[in-house]
Every structure is written in structure tokens, then in C-alpha cells.
């Protein structure tokens with residue numbers, strides 16, 4: 536496991552003003568990273584990921600059996616920061632029946648005809664399950680803050696600060712409602728540098744097996760890097776709460792971001808202190824009877 540004191544540095548303190556420059560995109564740039572060096576970091580990250588995966592599979596079984604909580608994992612990032620790979624690697628050992636992934640794209644006309652939280656509400660994980668939002672209602676204060684013309688009918692052409700404040704407030708209230716009703720909410724911003732994004736785009740353009748990952752829109756959105764960064768800083772500052780904190784995960788090295796996300800999810804589910812349901816006396820008697828019957832009767 537990664538030491539708590541390091542993980543604490545990744546949490547956005549509720550009420551604080553986020554300046555993304557103060558959060559590393561590469562763990563090797565941190566004082567701790569410099570001490571341990573690249574080889575150790577890679578080895579340790581792979582161990583943590585492996586260990587966390589095993590523990591996550593167990594924690595998920597317990598979540599399902601106890602049937603008292605659900606877990607909502609929110610992943611947000613700039614393009615090519617590694618959201619899909621993180622989901623694939625972190626959830627690799629988990630029973631697919633206990634886990635649902637939803638990837639949110641541009642909203643449909645029907646979705647735009649409802650309140651902005653509607654499509655996400657319909658996809659929330661039921662009790663006992665882990666739900667992963669690959670993009671989420673945060674897009675509704677990120678991509679549309681950069682492109683207000685995509686807000687859809689009924690929205691202002693030039694939204695005021697108050698408009699966004701109200702959306703942050705709606706999101707905080709929504710998350711509070713979920714948390715009060717037994718949902719553990721874990722939010723991750725995969726923090727990638729502009730240089731690393733360029734490297735990954737070039738890889739997508741060069742390697743034929745990765746061509747499909749590149750979209751024409753990717754370069755256009757990269758032009759708005761600064762506007763996205765501001766929108767992220769505003770959203771992270773306004774919506775990190777005690778019950779639904781944001782984690783800013785250094786994402787320039789995939790092995791690091793995967794290990795950190797896996798560790799936080801596992802540790803947080805374990806922190807719920809769940810227990811397998813107790814079997815009643817009555818049920819124990821019934822089980823003993825069934826066993827005796829099965830053992831005593833010769834099968835035809």
C-alpha cells in the first residue's frame with residue numbers, strides 16, 4: 536500500500552483553491568519520487584496495483600454480500616490521460632457482475648431535453664455494486680464551460696458565473712444526497728501534462744493499432760488547453776467535499792496513476808467496515824437439515 540501521508544497530498548482539501556501547478560503530473564518530480572528513483576517507483580507501483588487488485592476483488596464480494604452500500608467512481612481528465620486503461624487495469628480482477636462502467640459522450644437530444652443530472656441519475660450503481668463513470672456530470676461544468684454553445688436548448692448563450700456556481704451547488708447537493716443514501720463517492724482527476732498528451736497523441740498517429748483512438752476533435756480541444764485547465768481548477772475547487780473528495784492523480788506515468796487509483800478505491804471500500812450478513816439461528820437449522828437430507832438420501 537502507498538503511505539497515507541503521500542496519498543493525503545493528492546486530496547483536494549475541501550474549500551481550498553486549486554492551482555494545478557502545485558500538483559505533480561509526474562510523481563518522479565516530487566521530493567519522494569526523486570529519492571526513490573524511476574526503477575524502484577515502477578517496481579513498487581506494479582506491486583501496489585497487483586496487491587490492490589486482489590484486495591479489491593475481495594472487497595467487492597463483501598460489498599455485494601452486505602448489500603448496504605454502493606460505490607461510485609468518477610474519472611475525469613484531459614484527452615489521452617489514461618481513463619480507459621485505468622479502468623481496465625484496476626478492475627481486472629473484479630467480478631463483472633458486481634461492476635458497471637458507463638462512458639458518457641456528447642448528450643443526445645433527449646438527454647438535453649432534461650435537467651443536466653438526469654442521464655447520470657439513471658446510471659447510478661445499485662446497492663452492492665461498483666459503478667464507474669468514465670466522464671460524468673462534471674462534463675457539464677467542464678466541456679460546456681469551454682464551449683457554452685454545446686449547452687443545449689433553454690440554456691443561456693453566454694452563461695454568467697452565477698450559472699456555473701449554481702451547477703457546482705447542484706452537484707454538491709446531488710453527491711450529498713447519494714452519500715447520505717449509502718453511496719461511497721470517489722473522484723479522480725487524472726492529471727497529465729501538455730507534453731505527455733502530445734507524446735500520446737503522436738503515438739496514436741504513428742502506431743496503426745492506436746489510430747482508432749485518435750479523433751479529429753482531439754487537436755481542436757488541445758488548442759483550448761488553458762480554458763480547460765481553468766474550468767478544471769474551478770470545478771475541483773468548488774466540488775471537493777468531505778463526503779466526495781477529489782483526488783488529483785499524477786498521470787504522466789500510467790503505472791503510477793493505476794496503482795494510486797487502485798489503492799485508493801480498495802482502501803476506501805475497506806474503510807466502510809462492511810461485514811458479511813449474519814446467518815440467523817433459524818437459517819442455520821434449515822442449512823443443517825438440508826445437509827443431513829442430502830447426505831442421508833441416496834440420489835436416484
Ligand code: AMP
Pocket residue numbers: 639640641642670674675678679685752
Ligand atoms: P471520448 O470519451 O474520447 O469518447 O469522448 C467523448 C466526448 O464527449 C468528449 O469530447 C466529451 O467532452 C464529450 N462529452 C461528454 N459529456 C458531455 C456533455 N455533457 N456535453 C458535451 N460534450 C460532452
Ligand code: MG
Pocket residue numbers: 614615748750
Ligand atoms: Mg477521446
